[in-house]
Amino acid sequence: MVRKEILDALRVYTDPFRVTRGSDFSLKKFDPGETLGLEMEKEEARRLLQRGSKWLAMEQEILYAQDSWSVLLVFQAMDAAGKDGTIKHVMSRVNPQGCDVVSFKQPSVEELSHDFLWRYCTKVPERGHIGIFNRSYYEEVLVVRVHQHLLHAQKIPPGRVGKKIWDERLADIARFEDYLTRQGVVILKFYLNLSFAEQKNRFMERLHNPDKHWKFSAADIRERRYWNDYMHAYEEAIRATATEAAPWYVVPADHKPFTRLIVAAAIVEAVEKLDLEYPKPTHEHMKDLAAAREELGAEAVEGTKGARPRGDR
Template sequence: MSDIKPEDYKITEGVTLSDRETTLFPDVEEKELERKLKKIRKKLGKLQDTMYAHDKYSVLVCLQGMDTSGKDSLIREVFKDFNARGVEVQSFKVPTELELSHDYLWRHYLALPERGKFGVHNRTHYENVLVTRVHPEYILGEKLPDVHSIDDVNEAFWDKRFEQIKNFEKHLTENGTIIYKFFMHLSKDEQKDRLLRRLNKKEKNWKFSAGDLKERKLWDTYQEYYEDAINRTSTEKAPWYVIPADNKPAARLAVATILLETLSQYDDIQEPELDDKTKANLADYKEQLSNE
């Protein structure tokens, strides 16, 4: 198995999704992939402890992908060894009435991680240029002053929204948030198999919705808009990574490796040193405790 190199998955120029592989390490045994992941996620957990003490950066991990692309299980497996205080997971579903009473980025601002913590967003602010672009009628529910009908949800509208999202991310990165955007690149055939497994396993039935089949019929449209979103918004400070997602254990390993290798390049992330006064009195403090 070759090494996972972040630059192989990072989008630095135009990407065509149909040209990208959806399967990673198909010939490697699952146990071997899980063994490697276990080692990496322990290192990630220790790194987050250091980041918590350092208290200068936060990390925002954005996960996007078609239904069944493995986002939930990835979160469970990659962040398993984190201190519970160090990671916060948010899942963005259909906006509530309260959320629709604010601008579309409001609920995403509220869910941002504080310094020293990881925020993992399962579906993200990109839903606002993906699902709503496939179903532009949803935009009418946002009650925007310049949108009176579907005709107003035109290319100029999407150009403006993409620019707003890039500005949102620019603001975050300039204020200490490290952003990772992962697109879980699933094949249509693999999605079909996973949906069938949901139907065939009683304990998985609850995950299935008839709406899954409705959205599946729009597969090509979603792929087109995912590709456009990635190409428009992958920047040096907030890059997209396209992760082959047909093999779940391999996809988890790829995401964990990218996080660890790139975060390890921040050589300023160090546990703070004690102040000189405390250092000078360490022996006295130890003696006080020992003599209690």
Template structure:
């Protein structure tokens, strides 16, 4: 059966409390078949995304910002690779945010982020984002609590400004279980080709799993707004994760009612000389 209603099912309503205990990271509620049965539908979703992105680029009116967050091994890279693989590289950019440089630390925490938001006609995906400057700071106690609380307020206003200036924002949290993370970490250890993806520091974060979950629950609840919604997507099943994210993106783009720009000349009157 096809996926439908992904926008509604996984949307975090503004003001709603978020409790990951109420989210099944392994569910596949919107598709009652298996991985093999979903391939044809996912293929169709990719084609539709490709076509809508062409209209986005041609119309040169809207800006699309996709924020992708997850715990380590949550699948951000794989999800981006699969869902957006058919989109013209001219119209999409993936931006990552690592540990701030000295120059970045000399500015406010949103300085480096603002420089990478999409321009008109473009789609930008943040593979990790400004939310790291709230979550990591809070859990690891890098700064006093008033810092991340202040940043949380600033992010809401920053995203409101982007939205009011014409940016459509979609924020996706890829929700995996602690058991699934263990399997994925062990897979990296057992496969020499994946050793480069394993970072021993990830184990320190894993030891604080409950703290990270509490921080994400809080920040998602307080920053999911009408103009900048969060979606909590089950991510234990990679194929279902991809299917849901593709559907969320497709439904979001369709709501923009985009059209290929009209031309003010008659193609029939154009003659191309030999």
């Protein structure tokens, strides 16, 4: 399938959820239970996701070989929205050699001694690689905004924390992303849009299923109490940072198979648009290839004449 046909096929799944202009963005316009009319039975979902994963694996190989562009995937969501499972399934066929996953936890003492973007800057993927941020610098305008006492631990000088700090941080993030995109980093940001009711269902499943007890934390319930505050923070973040160069995807998360399909489609579409090709060999490289062919050809004709393979000695 040629690139145009692939892009046309993917656009059906990505266009409804892509946000490139935040000025009129509202979370209320996005239904967490949307499936675009697809029944999403297990077999259908598996087939569609496998196709997307296969395309992604092919594109990643060219991305790695070309060693010019890099891709940064940012995943943000409320607890139980399925970030880990989505990353696992969508990236199942990708070569681990060219993919790095970073999960940002509570900042260390060293990280708190730097500016709020410092620890994220050091993990931006190198050229030719796909980098995945499982939570990201957006936590600095989400969880820190909801729990503002966390600002005290960041050692910001007195007078630098004012009423406009969240607008200032969002502007800093937007400029940071603009800088990265101009350096050849393709940024895709995914907000897995889980409903309040479905989060409760998933929490209850974790509580009743012994195999999922390890996933449950009392902190999850405490954070659920701040649901409306988080929704406001997400809405503000997307409004301030959604651009053509670094779009947000507000992905319905109530149906996991559909979530994974949309994420896979968005990644493949973005990489396809780069119109990547394998690097063309230089003149010197062609000479090396010719010399290697000649040497190996001569070896096949002459034989080893008593010599044994090194591994048999």
